[in-house]
Amino acid sequence: MYLSNMRCLDLIENGQIRVFDVEQDFRSKSGELVGPAGLLLTIQAIRLPAQIAGIASLNPTGKVNVWDYKELPEGIVSLPPLTSTGALTPSVVLISREQIRLGPGLIGFPIIRSSFTAVHCTLAGYPLLPMDPPSQIMGTLTNNGLTAVDLAPGMLFAELLIARMESTTDWSLPFQRVFNTDHPLILEDPDLPPHVRDARDRYRATHPEA
Secondary structure (H helix, E strand, C coil): EEECHHHHHHHHHHCCCCCEEEHHHEEEECCEEEECEEEEEEEEEEEEHHHCCCCCCCCCCCCEECCCCEEEECCEECCCCCCHHCCCHHHHHEEEEEEEEEEEEEEEEEEECHHCCCCCCEEEEECCCCCCCCCCEEEEECCCCCCCEEECCEEEEEEEEEEECCCCCCCCCCCCCHCCCCHHHHHHHCCCHHHHHHHHHHHHCCCCCC
């Protein structure tokens, strides 16, 4: 079940969702946090293939190394249309300014904003799993249209839809695996939800060596 934008705000308020601003020394992000569907994602940096960035390197055979990328933290990038690049599908990797951490039972899916779909762009992103360390959201934007698309840091490019997973997971099992690795982020995290903290404490009570 996807959560409404107002429910997302409630979860941010009680700490189940935490949003940090990488451009403000990873402090909690202020200002507008949610859009019509989920958490707002703005461009922090753009990674371009060598051919699009104009920095193509040629090997001795004269072929372009398609794995060369250049990261642009500022300036406007014009993503060319499909018709101007021949066999190469024009695409760039977008990295969000927001660094997000989801609490237990929550999962996030990035979806492109309609302003990009209107010009035939698509976004291939990856879900954000619960209890992962705070992470920036990355996605590959592809221009499938017939006109160039301008991109720049600070632009809204997607929203992170938040869904709640129905699960009867016994947290003692994943915590046993975590404790065996002495992972300080989980062992001593003061922001763990109460039921997860209880599972940790129960495990510690029966495993003094943890």
